[in-house]
Amino acid sequence: MTNQHLLPLLEAIARLEEAWADADSGIDLSREQLVAANAALGVLQRRIDGLHTEIAAGIAHESRVELGSAGLAKEQGFQNPAAMIAAATGGSSGDAFRLVKVGEATAPRESLLGDRLPAKYPAVRSAVCAGLISAAAAALIVALLDRARLKADPARLAEAEVILAERASGLSLDEVRKLIARAEAWIDPDGVAPREDQARGSRSLTMFERDGSLHLSLTIDVAAGASIKAAVQAYVAAAFQARQVAPHPDAIDADRRTVQMIQADAIADICAHVLGCHDDLPMAGATVVVRVDLESLAEGRGFATIDGSDNPISISSCRRMAAGGGIIPLVLGSVGDILDWGREKRLFTRAQRLALVERDGGCAMCGLPPQMTKAHHLRWWSRDAGPTDLDNGVLLCESCHHRIHENGWDIRIDGAGVAARVWIIPPANVDPARTPRLGGRARYDVAA
Incomplete structure (x- = not known):
C-alpha cells in the first residue's frame, strides 16, 4: 500500500x-x-x-x-x-x-x-x-x-x-x-529608512585600469542610483529602436553590440555629454518617476517606490528627490491634462504615458522598466478605430509587443484609469482554458 x-x-x-x-x-x-x-x-x-x-x-x-x-x-x-x-x-x-x-x-x-x-x-x-x-x-x-x-x-x-x-x-x-x-x-514601513541609510553608508565607486581597460565597480543606494538607471535604460532603448530602421543585421555597418556593451557605451557617452555639453545624446524619455501617496508624504511615514526599481525608498529620500527636481509628481488628470483623447490624437500624450506607468509599472507582460517600453493601442488606431485612451492603452516592451501580435496573446483591462488591472490572456495552444494572468504593477503590489 x-x-x-x-x-x-x-x-x-x-x-x-x-x-x-x-x-x-x-x-x-x-x-x-x-x-x-x-x-x-x-x-x-x-x-x-x-x-x-x-x-x-x-x-x-x-x-x-x-x-x-x-x-x-x-x-x-x-x-x-x-x-x-x-x-x-x-x-x-x-x-x-x-x-x-x-x-x-x-x-x-x-x-x-x-x-x-x-x-x-x-x-x-x-x-x-x-x-x-x-x-x-x-x-x-x-x-x-x-x-x-x-x-x-x-x-x-x-x-x-x-x-x-x-x-x-x-x-x-x-x-x-x-x-x-x-x-x-x-x-515594516519604519524600517525602510534605516536600511536605506545602511546602503547609503556603504556606497562606493572603485576605478582601476588593467589590460587596456578601465574597470568600474559602483555600489549606491536605490534613490541616488535611480537617475543612473533611468538614463542608461533610456540609452539602451534608443539603441534598440535605432536598430529597427538600421541596415540588415548581416550588413557590415549593422549594430551588433550586446546589451552589456550598449550600457557601457551609455556611461561613456553620458559622461562625455556632461564634459562637452553635447545636445545629441540619445536619451529621449529618460524620466525618474517616484510614486508616493499624499498621506505618507505629508506625515513623513511610510515609503515611496521608484518606477523600474524593485526596492522601495524612504519618504525623506522622496522629499530630497522632489527638492532637487528629480521627481515627476503623479497628479494625473489635473491642470488640463487630458487622459482620454478618443480619436483626436493617434499617439499617447506624456500625461497619458505617465498614467500608464502608474498603472502598469513598466511592461505589463514581462516587467521591464518604463524606459524600455512604448504605449500601444489594444484596438489598433488605424485598423480597428481604437481610441487613444487609457482603457485602450498598455505599456509593452518591443519583444512582448511582437509576442502579443504574432503569437495570439490577448490583453484585457478591468476597471478604469490608473486603478485598473491588466490581465494577460495566453493563446489556446499555451493554455487551453486561456486562464488570465495578472500583469502590470498589481502582480507585485502586496497592498493591492
Whole structure:
C-alpha cells in the first residue's frame, strides 16, 4: 500500500511519464510534449522540495544541540544537519541550510508539555506541501517574516504571510525577490529608512585600469542610483529602436553590440555629454518617476517606490528627490491634462504615458522598466478605430509587443484609469482554458 504522503509525488511522476511518452531524449519531443514535460518537471521539483523540507526538519530535530554527539548528524559523521543533507543531494551547504530553515519554520511543533502545536508559518507550509511554491521561494518568505517578526504587528505579519504564500505561486525566484522587497516595506514601513541609510553608508565607486581597460565597480543606494538607471535604460532603448530602421543585421555597418556593451557605451557617452555639453545624446524619455501617496508624504511615514526599481525608498529620500527636481509628481488628470483623447490624437500624450506607468509599472507582460517600453493601442488606431485612451492603452516592451501580435496573446483591462488591472490572456495552444494572468504593477503590489 502506497504511503498517502507520497501520492502527490507519484502523481507528479506519472504526469511527467505521460508527457515524455516514448521519446528517447528531450530533443525528440514535440513542442506540446516539451511544454507538458517542463510543467510536469516544475510540479515534480516543488513536490520533492515539499518532502525534502519535512525530512530536513526531521534531521534537524534529531540533531538538536542538546543531544550532543548522539545527534543524528554527528552520529553519521557530519558537523551539522545541513552538511549531512548537502552530502546526500550533492548541493551546497547554503541550499541545505535553507531546506532546514524552511523545514523548521513549516513543521508542526510541540509545546513544553508535549502538546501538538501548528507550524510557525502555516500558510507557507500549505503552499510548500501543495507544491505551489519551491523551497527557495519559501526560504525567501520565511527569512522576511523572521526579520520582521520582532518589529511588525502580529496581525499584519500573518496577513503578509498569507498574501506572500498565495502571490509567490507561479512566479520565478527573481519575481519573488521583487515581491519580497515590496512586502518588507509594507510590513515594516519604519524600517525602510534605516536600511536605506545602511546602503547609503556603504556606497562606493572603485576605478582601476588593467589590460587596456578601465574597470568600474559602483555600489549606491536605490534613490541616488535611480537617475543612473533611468538614463542608461533610456540609452539602451534608443539603441534598440535605432536598430529597427538600421541596415540588415548581416550588413557590415549593422549594430551588433550586446546589451552589456550598449550600457557601457551609455556611461561613456553620458559622461562625455556632461564634459562637452553635447545636445545629441540619445536619451529621449529618460524620466525618474517616484510614486508616493499624499498621506505618507505629508506625515513623513511610510515609503515611496521608484518606477523600474524593485526596492522601495524612504519618504525623506522622496522629499530630497522632489527638492532637487528629480521627481515627476503623479497628479494625473489635473491642470488640463487630458487622459482620454478618443480619436483626436493617434499617439499617447506624456500625461497619458505617465498614467500608464502608474498603472502598469513598466511592461505589463514581462516587467521591464518604463524606459524600455512604448504605449500601444489594444484596438489598433488605424485598423480597428481604437481610441487613444487609457482603457485602450498598455505599456509593452518591443519583444512582448511582437509576442502579443504574432503569437495570439490577448490583453484585457478591468476597471478604469490608473486603478485598473491588466490581465494577460495566453493563446489556446499555451493554455487551453486561456486562464488570465495578472500583469502590470498589481502582480507585485502586496497592498493591492
